Structure formats: structure tokens, C-alpha cells
Amino acid sequence: MHMFTGLLQRLPAPGRRFVIGVPMAWMLFFFMLPFLVLLYISFVDMGKDIHPFKPLWDAQAGVLRLKYENYSSIFAHAEGSGLVQTIYVEAYLRSLAYALCTAFLCLFLGYPFAYAIARSSPAVRPALLMMVMLPFWTSFLLRVYAWKGILADQGVLNRLLMALGVVDEPVQMLYTNVSMLVGMTYVYLPFMVLPLYATLVKLDMRLLEAAHDLGASPFKAFWLVTVPLSRAGIIAGFMLVFIPAVGEFVIPSLLGGPENMMVGRVVWDEMFTSNNWPRASALAVSMIALIVVPLALYYRSAAQAAPGKA
Amino acid sequence: MYRLVQDYFGRAWMVLIFLFLYLPLLFMVVFSFNGTRQDAVFTGFSLRWYEALGRDNKIVEGFWLSLQIALATGILSAVLGTFAAFVLVRYQRFAGRTVFSGMVNAPLVMPEVVIGLSLLLLMVGIQNVFGWPERGLLTIILGHTLLGMAYAMVVVQSRLLEVDRSIEEAAMDLGARPAQVFFLVTLPNIAQAIVAGFLLSFTLSFDDVVISEFLSGPGVNTLPQVIFGYARRGINPTIYAAATLLISAITIAVIVYSLRVARQARRRAQEAQQAFSESAAPV
Numbered sequence: 271m272h273m274f275t276g277l278l279q280r281l282p283a284p285g286r287r288f289v290i291g292v293p294m295a296w297m298l299f300f301f302m303l304p305f306l307v308l309l310y311i312s313f314v315d316m317g318k319d320i321h322p323f324k325p326l327w328d329a330q331a332g333v334l335r336l337k338y339e340n341y342s343s344i345f346a347h348a349e350g351s352g353l354v355q356t357i358y359v360e361a362y363l364r365s366l367a368y369a370l371c372t373a374f375l376c377l378f379l380g381y382p383f384a385y386a387i388a389r390s391s392p393a394v395r396p397a398l399l400m401m402v403m404l405p406f407w408t409s410f411l412l413r414v415y416a417w418k419g420i421l422a423d424q425g426v427l428n429r430l431l432m433a434l435g436v437v438d439e440p441v442q443m444l445y446t447n448v449s450m451l452v453g454m455t456y457v458y459l460p461f462m463v464l465p466l467y468a469t470l471v472k473l474d475m476r477l478l479e480a481a482h483d484l485g486a487s488p489f490k491a492f493w494l495v496t497v498p499l500s501r502a503g504i505i506a507g508f509m510l511v512f513i514p515a516v517g518e519f520v521i522p523s524l525l526g527g528p529e530n531m532m533v534g535r536v537v538w539d540e541m542f543t544s545n546n547w548p549r550a551s552a553l554a555v556s557m558i559a560l561i562v563v564p565l566a567l568y569y570r571s572a573a574q575a576a577p578g579k580a
Numbered sequence: 581m582y583r584l585v586q587d588y589f590g591r592a593w594m595v596l597i598f599l600f601l602y603l604p605l606l607f608m609v610v611f612s613f614n615g616t617r618q619d620a621v622f623t624g625f626s627l628r629w630y631e632a633l634g635r636d637n638k639i640v641e642g643f644w645l646s647l648q649i650a651l652a653t654g655i656l657s658a659v660l661g662t663f664a665a666f667v668l669v670r671y672q673r674f675a676g677r678t679v680f681s682g683m684v685n686a687p688l689v690m691p692e693v694v695i696g697l698s699l700l701l702l703m704v705g706i707q708n709v710f711g712w713p714e715r716g717l718l719t720i721i722l723g724h725t726l727l728g729m730a731y732a733m734v735v736v737q738s739r740l741l742e743v744d745r746s747i748e749e750a751a752m753d754l755g756a757r758p759a760q761v762f763f764l765v766t767l768p769n770i771a772q773a774i775v776a777g778f779l780l781s782f783t784l785s786f787d788d789v790v791i792s793e794f795l796s797g798p799g800v801n802t803l804p805q806v807i808f809g810y811a812r813r814g815i816n817p818t819i820y821a822a823a824t825l826l827i828s829a830i831t832i833a834v835i836v837y838s839l840r841v842a843r844q845a846r847r848r849a850q851e852a853q854q855a856f857s858e859s860a861a862p863v
Contacts, residue, residue: 285758290674293664293729297683300726304698311701383597386590398594400838405601407830409787411804412823415811416604419611422620422815426607429620456600488586517691519790524811534693534790541697551701554694565689 312340312551322547340552358536358553362560365533369515372454376462376511377504379455384466384503385496388473399467406460414453414524421449421525445527453525454515461514462507469503470496502571509568513561533557605827612820629821636818642803649717649802650786653724657781658774660725661732668733669740687730696794699723703795715797723791728781735780739773740766 315324315337344358387398405413420426421443428440443449473496481491497504519534526532537557541550615624633639664684671677687695703719706712713719743766751761789804796805803822810816 286671289663290667290671290680293660293667293684294676294680296660296729297664297680300699300702300722301683301686304702307701307705308694308698379597379600382590382593386594389587389590390594396838400834401598402601404831404834405605407783407834408605408827409804409807409823411787411789411807411811412608412819412826413604415807415819416608416823418811419620419815420604420607424618424620426620456604459597459601513689514691517693519691519693520808523808534691537693537697538793541700547701550697554697557691557694561689561691 308551308554311548312555313337314548316546316548322545337548340548341556343549344552344556357531358533361531361533361536362556364531365516365518366560368450368454368518368532369512371451372458372515373462373508373511375451375455376459377508380459380462380466380507381504384463385470387463388467388470395471399464402460402463410457411520414457414521417449417453417456418444418524421452444525445530447530449525450522450530453521454518457521458511458515461510465506465510466500466503469500473499505568505571509564512564516561517557533560605823608820608823609827611817612824614817617815617817629817632818633821633825638801638806639803639818639822642801642806645717645800646786646803649720649724650782652721653728653785654778654782656721656725657728657732658778660729661777661781662736662770662774664729664733665736665740669737684730684733687727688734692727692788692790693794695726696723696791699726699791700794715795716800719795719797720792720800720802723795724781724785724788727788727791728784731780731784732774732777735777736770736773739770743769 311323313336317323344356346356387395387402390398422428423440423442423444425444427443428437431437431441432439443452477495477499478491481495482488486494517534518532519538522530522532522535533553534557537550537553540546540553610622612629613625613627614622615626615628664680668681668684699719699722700715703713703715703722707714747769748761748765751765752758756764787804789802789808792802792805793808796802801809807819807822810819
């Protein structure tokens with residue numbers, strides 16, 4: 271630490287200012303400023319004609335026109351009272367439900383998978399990991415699109431099921447919860463597998479042997495030793511799946527029907543179809559609120575996992 | 581007995597999940613060679629969808645546009661990401677560090693829809709005041725860089741934390757100026773991570789559809805946007821042909837890269853052994 275401050279002092283101030291200033295200015299201008307603009311527009315009135323929104327400062331009347339309606343209308347109909355099931359609330363709840371289901375499915379499929387990779391011989395592990403990553407480098411959009419062909423009424427899967435005699439007529443899978451969850455689980459599975467693998471590969475097998483020697487059944491040993499020791503990986507994987515899944519836009523557009531609309535799509539429609547910029551902004555701001563809580567929980571557990579690091 | 585069951589179960593599960601992961605890729609490769617438009621029955625080998633791909637101006641133009649955008653995004657992200665990583669690792673105390681760290685990390689968890697919408701609103705505002713920039717190439721690059729920079733920063737940051745500070749201090753003691761230390765000592769040490777950051781942000785940009793949809797103007801369509809448009813309309817084997825070409829290119833790149841890494845590792849091990857035997861040999 272002493273050496274470090276010594277080094278800092280030797281770095282000339284202008285150079286340091288430049289090194290900090292470049293990324294700082296970039297982020298302030300392209301991240302902070304757009305967010306402030308978004309926040310501003312979420313509090314103003316919808317405009318008329320070519321003006322998409324009215325200014326906050328009414329120059330004629332000389333008053334500030336702060337509108338909360340953009341937010342309140344998300345949660346309640348204008349004429350109704352209390353919390354009503356508006357399409358926005360429904361889309362939010364649906365997004366949360368899909369994201370949760372996806373995260374659980376990824377955990378269920380990914381845990382034994384990551385465990386098997388971690389237990390395979392060290393010589394093949396890099397190749398297996400690369401095989402997990404390879405589809406990830408291939409276009410996400412194309413991989414989602416392929417499911418559309420696979421799950422269609424006259425698609426490969428339905429034909430296979432009919433040929434095998436499992437079903438007599440095509441089962442509708444596309445544009446339903448099935449296609450939504452298959453697509454989302456497929457896309458986000460690697461995000462779950464990689465952190466799980468990272469914790470499972472470090473697991474000391476002697477602990478399991480000890481549990482066995484002390485008379486624990488394999489199931490009990492797994493539940494009381496392996497799972498708690500991989501807790502950090504489970505939480506990390508869960509969040510890495512859950513957070514982007516909430517805001518998913520492409521998968522509901524390609525694999526979902528009108529009743530599978532998620533909040534990302536609602537923002538888009540409000541912006542480009544209804545041309546209601548203030549409400550689109552209010553929806554986007556609320557969307558951030560939706561991920562802040564799980565994110566805070568995640569950071570807290572990450573801080574707990576590494577108490578010495580702080 | 582139990583271990584045997586566990587091993588078999590583990591292997592079977594692994595095979596099933598790999599099948600799940602590779603099924604869509606396999607599906608697209610097979611049906612890109614199909615003779616007819618439908619994609620449930622293979623009716624005969626043909627290259628007609630590859631011909632259709634070459635003739636499709638929207639796809640070809642979209643490809644070149646995406647390539648330009650991805651290159652610019654990759655370079656900008658690598659440079660800015662390196663700056664940001666350097667600031668976060670090396671400058672522990674300065675005014676606004678918390679805000680800075682929050683801002684560079686935020687795009688990693690921010691929904692792309694929110695990034696796209698807020699940047700669009702800013703760009704529209706700027707355009708209304710200054711009459712510039714027109715939405716298109718430039719605005720898409722800016723949007724992608726916001727995301728790419730955060731990813732490049734994470735990659736470079738983890739490498740920068742591993743760099744042995746004592747070699748930098750040695751260079752300083754020998755009279756190198758800070759800029760010299762950075763370019764002659766630090767940069768070569770983190771170069772591989774910067775390249776990795778470039779590749780990651782390049783891929784993100786080349787693949788992105790959401791931010792591009794928000795920030796592109798009329799008549800400006802990146803390759804993913806063109807594909808997204810086709811995909812929403814229905815089945816189009818031309819897309820499978822495009823996918824097959826992309827999958828082949830990526831597979832070849834990954835294999836060449838891993839062979840190179842393996843060869844380097846082997847050479848290093850050989851050199852280490854040689855050095856050891858030389859030093860151990862009697863003088």
C-alpha cells in the first residue's frame with residue numbers, strides 16, 4: 271500500500287486527470303445524461319402533433335408541470351380506483367414469472383451438467399467447457415429462430431412425435447409458454463452452468479468421503495455438503511439468468527404469442543406504436559426498479575462470500 | 581455401486597444437455613441444404629438457399645454494415661474499457677470513484693431496452709438542437725460501445741489485477757516515465773486481455789438486435805435487424821444458410837485458436853524443461 275501511494279504521487283496530475291477524464295466524460299455523456307433525459311421525459315405530459323412531449327417548464331403559465339400520471343397510469347386505470355390489473359402490471363408480473371421459471375429450469379438442468387463436467391477428468395474439461403461456450407458465440411438471434419422451426423405445428427418435433435405415435439395430431443408448442451420457456455432456458459443455460467462449474471470444480475472431494483464415513487447417505491451428503499458449498503455459484507448463476515431474462519425482448523417477439531408479451535416489448539410498443547414517449551419512459555424507469563432489488567440481494571451475498579476482500 | 585450409478589447418470593445428463601445445446605445449430609445446418617422451403621422434411625440436397633443468400637441485397641448490405649459497426653465498436657470498447665479498467669484498478673481514491681464504478685458496471689445489468697430507449701431519447705434531443713447526428717451507423721456504434729466497453733472493462737480489469745506491480749516499479753526505478761512504463765511494461769502484459777475484450781465487444785455488436793432497433797434510422801439495417809425482420813414473418817431457409825456460414829466460421833476460428841493455445845502451452849513446457857536441464861547440467 272505504501273509503495274502504491276508512492277507510485278501515485280509520482281504520476282503527474284495532468285496524465286492522471288486524462289486517464290480518469292476520458293472514460294468518465296464518456297460515461298457521463300452516454301450513460302448518465304440519457305438516463306436523466308429518460309427520467310425527465312417520464313415526468314412530463316404527452317405532446318401534440320410533431321412534438322412528442324411537452325416541456326416540464328410551462329413558459330406561458332410560468333409553472334412547472336410535473337406529471338405523475340405516467341407512473342400512476344401504469345398501475346391503475348384512469349377511471350378505476352386502487353391497483354387494477356392493467357396490461358402493464360400484467361406484463362411486469364409475467365416477465366418476473368418467466369424470468370423466475372427460466373432461472374429454476376436452468377438450475378435444474380444446469381446443476382447435474384456442471385457437476386458432471388467438474389467431475390470429469392481434467393484433460394477433457396477444457397474441451398467440454400469450450401463446447402458449452404461455442405453455441406454462445408454463435409448468433410443468439412439465429413439460435414432462437416431455429417427453435418421456431420423446431421417447435422412449429424408442422425415442425426420437426428411434432429412430426430417426430432407423430433411418427434413415434436406419441437401424439438395423433440400436432441401439439442401446439444410455438445407461441446405458448448412451452449416455446450417461451452424452451453427458448454429462454456436454452457439461451458440462458460450457459461450463464462448458469464459457468465458459475466456453477468467454477469464453484470463445483472473447487473469442491474474438495476474428501477469432504478464427501480468424510481460425510482460418507484460418518485454414515486451420511488449419498489443424498490444427504492449431497493444436500494448437506496455439496497449444495498451449501500456451491501451456494502455462491504447457485505446465487506451467481508441465478509442472478510446472471512434472472513436479470514437479463516426479465517428484460518428479454520427478442521425471445522417473446524419470435525417465440526411468444528400476443529398473450530406472452532413481456533415488459534420489454536411493452537416499452538417498445540408504447541414508444542413506436544402508441545408514440546407515447548412519456549409513458550414509455552416511465553415504463554423503462556419502472557423496469558430498472560424491477561431488477562434493482564434482486565441485484566442488491568446478489569451484491570450482498572457476493573460481499574458475504576468474500577468477507578476478507580472488502 | 582453408488583458411484584457407478586452417479587457416473588452413468590452424470591454422463592447421460594451431460595450428453596442430453598449437449599444435445600439440447602447443439603440441436604438448433606444442427607437443425608439449421610441440415611435444413612440450409614434442403615431442396616424445398618419447408619423445414620420439417622428433408623426433400624433433397626440443394627444449394628439454392630446459399631444462392632438466394634448471395635442475391636439477397638438486404639442481407640449482404642446488412643452484413644457489411646454490421647461488420648463496420650462491430651469493428652468500430654470493438655476498437656472503441658477495447659480502448660475505453662482499458663481506460664476504465666486502469667482507473668478502477670489503479671486509482672483507489674479520487675472524487676467520484678463510486679459514481680464512476682457504478683456507471684461503468686451498470687450496462688452489464690441494465691436491460692438493453694432501457695439502454696436503447698434512453699440513448700434514443702438523447703440522440704433525438706441532440707438532433708433537434710444541432711440537426712446532427714442522423715440516426716444510423718454512428719448512433720448504433722455509440723449504443724453498442726456503451727455495452728461493449730463494460731464487457732471489455734471486466735476482462736481487462738481481471739487481468740490488470742494479476743499484473744505483478746514490482747516489474748512496473750523496477751521500470752520506474754530505472755528512470756522510465758509513467759507513460760513509458762505503461763506502454764513498455766503494462767500494456768504488453770495486458771495485451772491479450774485487451775484483444776479478448778475487443779473480440780467480446782465485436783461479437784456483442786455483431787449479434788445485437790435490440791439496441792440497433794432503437795438507434796437505427798430509416799433504411800439503415802444491420803444484419804441482425806434484417807434477420808429479425810425475416811424471422812418474425814415466418815420460415816425462410818436463407819437464414820439457415822446464413823447461420824450455417826456463421827457457425828462454420830466460428831467453429832473454425834475456435835478450433836484454430838485452441839490449437840494455437842495448446843501449441844504455445846506445449847512449447848512453453850518444452851522450453852521450461854530445456855532451461856531446467858541446462859541449469860542442472862554440470863558446468
